[in-house]
Amino acid sequence: MATEGPCNMPKPGVFDFGNKAKQDARKETARQNHVARLSSLSSSKASSQGKHGADEKAQESKNILVSSEDGITKITFNRPAKKNAISLQMYFDIMLALKNASTDNSVITVFTVLLRRISVMCHHPWSRRTGDYYSSGNDLKNSINDAGEIQDIAISAKRLREFVDCFIDFPKPLVAVVNGPAVGIAVTLLGLFDAVYASDRCNVSYSIHPSRSDLGSLLFLYVSKDNGLRQEAAEMLLFGKKLTAREAWAQGLVTEVFPESTFETEVWTRLKTYAKLPPNAMRVSKELIRKHEKQKLHTVNAEECAAIRERLPIEEYTNALRNFLSRKAKL
Numbered sequence: 001m002a003t004e005g006p007c008n009m010p011k012p013g014v015f016d017f018g019n020k021a022k023q024d025a026r027k028e029t030a031r032q033n034h035v036a037r038l039s040s041l042s043s044s045k046a047s048s049q050g051k052h053g054a055d056e057k058a059q060e061s062k063n064i065l066v067s068s069e070d071g072i073t074k075i076t077f078n079r080p081a082k083k084n085a086i087s088l089q090m091y092f093d094i095m096l097a098l099k100n101a102s103t104d105n106s107v108i109t110v111f112t113v114l115l116r117r118i119s120v121m122c123h124h125p126w127s128r129r130t131g132d133y134y135s136s137g138n139d140l141k142n143s144i145n146d147a148g149e150i151q152d153i154a155i156s157a158k159r160l161r162e163f164v165d166c167f168i169d170f171p172k173p174l175v176a177v178v179n180g181p182a183v184g185i186a187v188t189l190l191g192l193f194d195a196v197y198a199s200d201r202c203n204v205s206y207s208i209h210p211s212r213s214d215l216g217s218l219l220f221l222y223v224s225k226d227n228g229l230r231q232e233a234a235e236m237l238l239f240g241k242k243l244t245a246r247e248a249w250a251q252g253l254v255t256e257v258f259p260e261s262t263f264e265t266e267v268w269t270r271l272k273t274y275a276k277l278p279p280n281a282m283r284v285s286k287e288l289i290r291k292h293e294k295q296k297l298h299t300v301n302a303e304e305c306a307a308i309r310e311r312l313p314i315e316e317y318t319n320a321l322r323n324f325l326s327r328k329a330k331l
């Protein structure tokens with residue numbers, strides 16, 4: 001039970017879900033009922049799927065697939081019908097997948113999307129691509145109920161903070177293989193990967209419509225920290241300017257851009273080679289490389305999530321969500 005146990009314990013690690021839940025529950029008694037409701041939602045879904053208690057190594061999830069091969073743990077978005085929008089359950093699934101990957105035998109952890117082969121009567125390479133998004137970001141239904149009212153913003157912000165913390169603290173090399181457009185939180189996360197390989201049909205944006213609620217300060221910190229690209233980054237974050245893969249590369253958000261036709265082959269060949277490198281040396285290097293920026297990233301993440309919780313202009317947000325969700329009905 002989340003509220004039991006002594007309260008004089010040190011701050012639990014980000015992957016120590018059990019103790020973290022205890023400490024959070026003590027601090028946030030007002031939110032406890034919501035947390036319990038969401039937790040039970042998660043665990044009842046989990047038990048109905050047969051697996052995925054937080055301590056189990058195996059994981060089964062429809063929208064997030066996890067596999068391990070050749071020293072690489074692959075975490076795959078698999079919700080193409082919704083452009084890989086991240087639902088509440090997917091936040092849990094990804095956190096669990098990262099927790100497991102942090103201690104499994106793999107050397108590198110990779111995020112990607114499921115490549116759907118489309119059969120069409122032509123031989124252009126694009127005829128074989130998935131045609132879909134890497135991820136369209138936060139599922140806009142996460143925080144609106146059937147009556148069109150905003151709900152659980154505090155919980156969403158809390159979960160978002162824990163979720164992003166898992167990426168900040170992930171101990172092994174983390175790579176994104178981005179073969180389609182990315183939006184919102186999916187873009188923010190790119191700044192927390194050790195390498196981002198993008199196909200030239202990828203683009204990144206901070207939501208083209210005004211329901212955006214990820215405030216983007218983490219990404220701003222990342223893309224504008226050393227290279228003076230403050231105005232370009234602000235243009236993307238404030239005005240929703242969409243960047244092509246090459247523009248994102250120029251901002252330092254993408255490591256390398258590959259032609260769509262050779263993307264999968266080139267990237268996976270390279271990753272398999274990297275996965276043969278000495279794992280412990282890579283972990284230590286990563287720890288040293290990231291050590292000095294980690295605290296700052298945690299601080300910015302906490303500030304951003306507090307702003308989502310306390311300062312989100314609810315009316316603007318609600319109207320934008322309603323507009324988006326009723327688009328089809330209007331057509």
Ligand SMILES: CCCCC/C=C/C(=O)SCCNC(=O)CCNC(=O)[C@H](O)C(C)(C)COP(=O)(O)OP(=O)(O)OC[C@H]1O[C@@H](n2cnc3c(N)ncnc32)[C@H](O)[C@@H]1OP(=O)(O)O
Binds near residue numbers: 086139185214328
């Ligand atoms: C309070 C907690 C804050 C958490 C912080 C995180 C913030 C973010 O990530 S903000 C960014 C959120 N994402 C967006 O605003 C993007 C919304 N989606 C779109 O603008 C468009 O769907 C598109 C540009 C991504 C793709 O457009 P199009 O090619 O025209 O495809 P459809 O719009 O018809 O989409 C197909 C299908 O997918 C559903 N869908 C797409 N994205 C989302 C989403 N983010 N959340 C929920 N659902 C999404 C869309 O509704 C369609 O569904 P059906 O109508 O059932 O076919």
